[in-house]
Amino acid sequence: MICKLCGEDRKLIKAHIIPEGFFRPLRLGSTVLEMHSNTNGALPKKSPIGIYDKNILCEKCDKYIGLWDDYAHKLLIQNFSENFAVYEGSTKAAYKINVYDYEKLKLFFLSILWRATISSQPFYKRIEIGAHEHILKEMIINGDPGGTYDYAVSLAKFSDPRIKEMLDPHKTRLNSINYCQFYITGFVLYIKTDKRNPPDFLKEFCLKRDPPFWIILRDIDRGKDGKIMKDIVLKAIQK
Ligand SMILES: [Zn+2]
Structure with a gap:
């Protein structure tokens, strides 16, 4: 079995795509996590430890990436609080x-x-990014995060703290610029897969070297995905 990061013939392990730790808050108060799709309704799929793939990474490479997983989990899940909220x-x-x-x-x-x-x-079948795949792999191997606008990252958070479901990730366009969109434990992650700069309205919300990192507040009453999330929560409450 060939590891897709180091390219060596090694035993491959159960590698998570979105790290397992990000699924744990979802299990509080309910026994099983449900994965939902905002397109085809083929899900929900019960997935108590998230989704892993046995055919992508060796243990060494999974641990290498795992250092970043641990860091992000501490910042965005363990230590994230309403103290980060900014009020007008x-x-x-x-x-x-x-x-x-x-x-x-x-x-x-x-x-x-x-x-x-x-x-x-x-x-993850709707995430298909062509030649970007190879560029990202090189950046990961070299530990190179690129500049602010290289695969620019913006993060949104649903305003309702009960929203923690996962919808399947997909490609999207923001003012005609290509992005991939992921749902991660109440956050919505946007990553630019386009050579052009981010749209003006997002520039202030890009992750950059110099703090702060501004996170967009998402209203669940706006957007199709927000409505789906809200329906899921309402159904869960009524159970
Ligand atoms: Zn490897």
Whole structure:
């Protein structure tokens, strides 16, 4: 079995695409996590430890990427709190992270996209990024997070803290610029897969070397995915 990162013939392990730790908060209060699709309704799929792929990474490479997974988990799950909220008057307007490691956080996001594109798991089948796959692999091997606009990353968070479901990731366009969109434990991750710069409205919200990192607040009443998330929550409450 050939590891897709180091290219060596090694025993491959059960590698998560979105790390297992990001699924744990979802299990609090409910026994099984449900994965949903916002297109075909073929899911929900019960997946208590998230989705892994046995055909992509050796243990050494999984551990190498795992350092970034651990960092991001601490920052975005363990230590994330409402103290990061920024208010305009009495209305929550955004979240703001003042202290973070650009390299580790950016490489975590890039590795999610890369792992999703090399995985053959059906949940990730809508992530197909052509030649970007090879470029991302080189960046990961070299520990190179690129500049702000290289695979620019923006993050949104649903305003309702009950929203923690996962929808399947997919490609999207923001003002005609190509992006891939992932749902991660209440966050929505946007990664640019386009040579052009991000749209103007997103430039302030790109992850950059100099803090702060502004996180967009997503209203669940806007957008198809928000409505699906809301329906899932309402159904769960009624159970
Ligand atoms: Zn390897």
